[in-house]
Amino acid sequence: MKKFSFFWLLLTLILFVVACGPESGQPQMQGGEDKASEGTRESGGSNGGGAYLVGIDTTYPPFEFQVGGEYTGIDIEIINAIAESQDFEIELRPMDFVGIIPALEAGELDLAIAGMSITDERKEILDFSEPYFDAGLTLVVNADNTEVTSLDDLDGKVVAVKNGTTGSKFARENQEQYGYRIADFEDSPSMFLEVANGHADVLLEDYPVIAYAITRRDLELKTVGERLTDDQYGIAVLKGKNSDLLEKINAGLKELRDSGKYDEILKKYIDDSGL
CATH class of the missing domain: 3.40.190.10 (Periplasmic binding protein-like II)
Structure with a gap:
């Protein structure tokens, strides 16, 4: 009886060790491979070197x-x-x-x-x-807008800008001086639409970008005034x-x-x- 119990105890121990070992197809060096990839990334492109x-x-x-x-x-x-x-x-x-x-x-x-x-x-x-x-920033208004021709016309108006851009930075730096409110957007098309639909009075955008958009997409927008920056x-x-x-x-x-x-x-x- 004792021999029989010892046999089952030994078999259980063997099965436990096998179960805790690496699975088939899962090499133990997996962690090492991740570190190697990181090293390659540092020495070359972020896409695995x-x-x-x-x-x-x-x-x-x-x-x-x-x-x-x-x-x-x-x-x-x-x-x-x-x-x-x-x-x-x-x-x-x-x-x-x-x-x-x-x-x-x-x-x-x-x-x-x-x-x-x-x-x-x-x-x-x-x-x-x-x-x-x-490039360089420019003011952009609805095609029918005759009120805004320069920064001096923006008091009380809503200025649309795209987050993270020089237009957004310019708007914030000059907001107190010219007295407008700022509306933030994540992308240019949404900003264009806001002004074209009359929900914002003006937007700030790099001149070549908006000129291209107006020409190619027939937007109801127009640029006004001189370029504000020489980016x-x-x-x-x-x-x-x-x-x-x-x-x-x-x-x-x-x-x-x-x-x-x-x-x-x-x-x-x-x-x-x-x-």
Whole structure:
């Protein structure tokens, strides 16, 4: 009886050890593999050391938008051409503009090209490429609006802005001086619609973006007054990180300009819009 009990005790112990061991197809090095992936990520692109992850905002024509499920626009063609000329791979990651800089800070992106203006504030956390486009903010009103022609006409009015943009920053910095209220939006189309429908009096947008939108989409909007700023767009990486990548980006931009490819890209999207 004692031998029989000892046999079952030994069998139970064996079964317990087997059950606690690694399952078939689940190697014990799984944790080690995760760490290896993180190490690769630090030494190359965020996508496992291969393609660089690129933050974009696809609600921003003519720079970034979708046609038939495909990403297109000035920014898209520029970064694809740079990647080809400098022999590196990219993977586009669309997101709201306001989330792009936090994603760079969190290491979820390697670079961003999103019609992003180069500002002193952004330079505190980002390194920018050489400027690749001269932009600038402008006031935009309903096509029938005859009351607003400059900032001096905005007292008591509602100004629509897109979160995280230089337009939003400009509006907040000048709100007290000109006495308007601010309405925040997550994307440009919603902001355009708000003014076109008369729910907001004016919006602030980069001139090339709104000029393209008015021409191509027949929006009931118009620009008024002089450009308010002389912003320039740049391609961004996290400050102090990816310096080698930034060098490639600048080299690629120079090659695009020297070859005439840069002018070809701009002409494709904005020459016939009168910009």
